[in-house]
Amino acid sequence: MKQTQMKTFIKTGLMVLFFGFVYVAEPILELKTLNTELQEAALFGVGSDEFEPFKEATGAESLKSKIQWALYIAAGLLILVLAYVFDVASYAQKLTGRKIADANKINAWMLLIFLGVGMYFAAWEFVVHGPETKVYNSSSEHGVDYDNMFMITLIFTAIVFVATQVLLFVYSFMYKKSETRKATYYSHNNKLEVFWTIIPAIVLTILVLRGYAVWKNITYENPNSKNAQEIEVFAYQFGWTARYPGADNKFGAHSFNYISGTNSLGLAVESEVETFKEELKKDTSDYIAKINSIDTYLSELNAKVKDFKKLANFKGVEDTEKEIARVLNGEYKMDLELMLRRRTKQLERMALVEMNKEEYKATFNGSVHDDMITKEIVVLKNKPVKLKFRSRDIIHSAFLPDFRVQMNCVPGMNTEFTFVPTKSTDEIRKEKNNEEYNYYLYCNKICGQAHFNMKIKFVVVETETEYKTWIAAQKPAYPMQLPGSEKEEEINSPVENQVEESVVIIQSNNKKSI
């Protein structure tokens, strides 16, 4: 009885799916022509704004989509048919009381075959895709250590991988069920267990010690850290900017308070900051005015709604009504107040710096005027380079896969990475036999819509002259404007200020969080 019930169940399912298939496949088979569709469209009255006459059904894309649908349903059908067949088969087996096949044996063989085929494909992957990876193909000095470390790990793990997988599948095959044999009662062996605790422990100790040495040399005990060429890399949604310190080899100070339309890095440029302050003050008074004139705004909106209604602009009506609702429930005012608070606080923070004479001098010490802002990063081959990372909005991650370099860019925190590029762009192009090949610095931390397209070109030049030519072609972003008072200050500042650090960051200077 059960069997028949199940059969009806499956049959109904098959039928439903089949009709679904026919329904979807109908337009593909052109049972419904373009003409009839147009006629139908005419019936519903083409011409009215809201109505879109069967646009979708006539397009070629729609046909494609229907074909895909047909494929999905067909796949579903196939699976149900398979389920049906095997279901029936197993019932037949039960009814006849005769085993069609010994499932245990089949599965044991399958495991063995899986091992063989699997190992073949794993090896195939290493042979075919292995060379496509960047292992033993690094373009930086520490990359060589990295690759050696990787290879050692690979050798150890590959041995374990092959040994354990082989044992797993071969044991499964060898000791498949047999009626004539009984399993061996063998519940523990302390010596054996101690043995296979100690061996992995030793291997891992070796790996850890080596890893420690490599990691230490790349990060906190990097010998090149002191004498490296410093470049600031600035991340924002969705792009990168680089800054070179210029002739004085010192970066000008920066703060997120100073970021404005004309000063996207927030550098401490006095003239920029002054104009920006005026802007902020104007913003502040604008917001106050807006907050005070909410009633006027509301009546304006109401008038607008009327106008839109006259013009039959339904979209406009809808949008304006939404805005009216926002005003009425206080959301509009809250937003304005929030913005007002932000601007006021920003001005306060800027004023704080001005009040503190020492800090002000350190910040506006003039070293920003020869800083160069570039849209690509150019470095010299075989010369240590220190990338200092900064983020404007959220966490990004600077990733240079060719150089084994990666470091997160965290707002409110300074991170850096020092390395020595050893292969110029020209060399890698020759090596890859690809004239178009470029190094890129990618973003590797999820950061929003255009995360997948956030990159900046990274160029390694061969000779010092090339590098110097390029640097000479770059112009300071905010050059000294007047030779008057400011120049004096510039001359005086190095003498007066006892600032040793090249970069003074206003907010939270050495915030290395743990």
Added chain:
Amino acid sequence: MSTTSHLETETHGHDDHHGHEHHKETFISKYVFSMDHKMISRQFLITGIIMGCIGVFMSILFRLQLAWPSESFGIIETFLGKWGKDGILDPNFYLALVTIHGTIMVFYVLTAGLSGTFSNLLIPLQIGARDMASPFMNMLSYWFFFLSSIVLISSFFVETGPASAGWTVYPPLSALEKAMPGSGLGMTLWLVAIILFIVSSLLGGINYISTVLNMRTKGMSMDRMPLTIWSFFFTAVLGLLSFPVLLGAGLFLIFDRSFGTSFYLSDIYLNGIGALDNVGGSPVLYQHLFWFLGHPEVYIILMPALGITSEVIANNARKPIFGYTAMVISLLGISFLSFIVWGHHMFITGMNPFLGTVFMFVTLIIAVPSAVKTFNYLATLWKGNIRFTPAMLFAIGLVSLFITGGLTGIYLGNAALDIQLHDTYFVVAHFHLVMGSASIFGMFAGIYHWYPKMFGKMMNNTLGYFHFWLTFISAYVVFFPMHFMGLAGVPRRYYEFTLVPEFGIWMDVNVVITIAAIVGGLAQVFFLYNFFVNIFKGEKATQNPWQSNSLEWTTPVEHIHGNWPGPLPVVYRGPYEYSVPGRELDYYPQNIPSDGEDDIHHTETVKVDEPTIETPTTEVDSSKVLFASFAKLFGLNRA
């Protein structure tokens, strides 16, 4: 065997007028707000399976985009509407899919669906208890989970879309509404869902711990507990200690989002808004808090699967599990170490690099207990008499995937190697194999093995075999090539690679992966059919279909409240006494006295003339039991 048939005929009598057996129970109290642990476990399982289907389906949608970037797929528009205009997935919604796929699979399927199901089902049954220490809290635990699932799914119907900052939801991205659309209401719903989930898992966890500590039947000393119970116990302890930290992290994030605090925010300028007034916070703080849960969470997911595997492998190899004590100690070691390794997720996040060294040391130590477990599984198979039920195949699959995925952990745990591999497809491959696939395989092993206990019916083996082989092969085809992509520096969470010419060579691989993923997804239809149809149409289960030793197979096939109709069984030996020399049967149930004859006639359980339904004493004592368990934990005497 005669008793078994006796029992069958007995329960058959009740088959048609099932409802009369407990005439007090209404539909609501029996199937909806049930306090019976067996029903709650079924509820967890079915909710988990539904969430799993949603999660897997999402992964297929975004795999389509990865394999055939910017090509039109009708299915995408049908399911995603405005986010799949003209059948092309929106880049923002791609991130949303990735995020919710991760959240669903990690929390809803592999934490609640796996540990929730089997802890609930097996803890009372395998230790010989009538029910959980607090059945009411147990019920609450499920309903908080259910509510949480509803809230999470509802975020799909929000105008700005669900959370899309990755399943780890790092602020500031997740904290700033203007940073991406998904960080609006969708993110709030995500946080609410997770907080509800934490409540659920804490309620469950407290219950599991107190039940295991206090309600073991006579003779069930700790060293006679099946390894499943050990793994559920450690899992619950991990959850209890780490989930509150996530709760804290989540609350701070809510504060930052809604109340203007600056726990995680500092020095931020946003396009279109200007400088924010948050100063002094640190985004890295969130990462510390998150991964303090996040790493134990990996073991919360994996350990129940390992426990199930231990049971299934020993049972089907007809051999005692090799090195029971070593298995328990390695579980303990993994549990302890998992609390001090979280920093290995953060080597290059700006954390002090010296700290990275410390975390690298402890991380690689954790490989030792994992290796011991693997070797013990191999030793258990050695000279066994292996029966390949679908459950056994999945258990073997788990060991294979655990090896493959676990070994790549040695690369990622190494701070130096992590520089290049961090956030690439190598990581994706690693955790999908060792945490994702392996745990899912453990879950399947458990379902195939305990289905007769859960539903009193058998599953179809042939369908199970097809399900296993298709899933196993596709799991490897999907995730193995990803290692090589990661080594080539292909970043994860990229919407498409067409804008990066360097990655063009991986486009073919992406197509292969997607096809394998679709095959793997469709293979689950075998399982779903097998699972849901056999609940109603399946062949009736026998008393002890796998000839197993543990106590759950001594309860009647038809579920009754209180589990055992007579007095509770008494335990005389450990759970893995298979193929004991000098014994005719190759198994030796825990509840049979040693001096008795070698049959199961002895058990009181089979004398079911008129099952006297005892009101479970646990309900009365629940608070006492709970208190006692804490007293025990802190070394106090029972008052």
